Amino acid sequence: MSDTVLKASDSETAYAKINLALHVRGRLDNGYHDIETIFAFLDKGDLVSVAPGDGLKLDIDGPFSDGLSETENLILQAARRLAEVSGVDKGAYLHLDKQLPIASGIGGGSADAAATLRLLNRFWGLDLALDTLAEIAKPLGADVPACVISQTCSGTGIGHDLTTIADQDLRECTALLINPMIPVSTADIFNSWDGVDHGPLSNDSVLVAAKKGRNDLQPQAVALVPILSDVLQLLGECEPVIARMSGSGATCFALFDTPGVTHDAERHCRRAMDNSWTMIGKFR
Template sequence: MSDSNLVMTNEETAYAKINLALHVRKRLPDGYHQIETIFAFLDQGDVISVEPGAGVTLEISGQFSEGLSRTDNLVLQAAQRLAELSGVTQGARLHLDKRLPVASGIGGGSADAAATLRLLNRYWGLDHSLAALADVAKPLGADVPACVHSETCRGTGIGQDLAIIAGDDLRNHAALLINPLVGVSTADIFAAWDGVDRGALGDGSPMEIARNGRNDLQKPAVALVPILTDMLQLLDESQPVMAQMSGSGATCFALFDTLDAAAAAERHCRKAMDNIWTMIGEFR
């Protein structure tokens, strides 16, 4: 096996998630919310790697590793759940290179857990389908099954009833993500939602749905993190195809026709604002 193949086998990207639209329909008795959303994924994110080891362990490094637990972590929960359900006794020394901000509305821990399932499925030679891994992922969090697929899909229910969108029209576009380095609690943002059902997600291509849709959590997030207003204004100044907040925030995104346009928008934002995190990517 070549070195490049070894790297591909022993690493997996936890792709950044974007909610192109997020319609919150109602609160559910179990504390979750019924939503309708379009999940989309960029080709960038955290990176999970694995080496032989005794038991299942986790090491964490990277820009956003500070404060993350190596023992109470969705990565370990995902690995342990997969091992238990699959009867695996082989160890795995996992490493998380944390490149995405924590509590930022772009997948984060959910994407890390999903990438761990894909990586260990391959590393342990389990040969589970992505659909089977998505079922394994359901107890780990509302977004984890979508992150397992990491393909453009429509999510309903609590976000776990998924319909993959084939031949979507996003692959000709690039995205700029911008985050104010302020973590927000998903629970706090949902709790601040006013409970008003503003209607269902529309039909059409992902881009059409996104441009005609909304994020019902953007208003409560702006109330809690006012700097989001400035960030969205900066993105609008770059004349994107569209700009909006992702998930429960505080990351905002803008879509562009080219990587060059996204890079120009990134320079504009960085010139205007200090203490921000940005990332450019293309859609998977």
């Protein structure tokens, strides 16, 4: 990709996802879980770019590119599915700038696949609606449809049943993400869920519902990765609006009222835990 000049319109951000709350309500026979969650998305993430090419090809670089396959990747799966469903017989040379940690509970590969669908929809001139792309995305993974929409929404079922929700109170906050640089297996965390239904999300405004809610996978993740308790304690010392683990971990987040307080919290956390990744973002 280094010898190809890409226009700004040829790129798409794979926005970082946060589960403000994640209630696991039961196990399903197909191996998935019945959940209730609040998805929210920051204004930063990985970057997927495209240029004309023969067939579908992918190359990857960026600070978290190590270990990622350029031949068996969810980005290529998304591209192939969109081509098949839409009847497109065109190529694309895709490039991923991997800025988010791998296996970190903030969208990652799902957001990359979603960004690929949005990008190729534009690049191939398909003009499909986001809802249509989200439907196409369902076989790619539980979080991919929400990542296609990349707006604050509730997710039920396995996460595919989406309803956008008002989020003005959320947009007034700034988010800090912190990851202790330990990848966590989503399957392992879900498999260790205690099987207890602790009840539904409330019907309050998004921020109130998040604060009243919980992440039912957090206790299991802390048990498997004890350093997460230190991360959450550090965030709690900064007096956030809310602090919690996202998804199946290991990324944790905290919301603050002002950017200044958020940057102070980031410095506090990095001083105490120098081998960590942090990112500050606003909500989309």
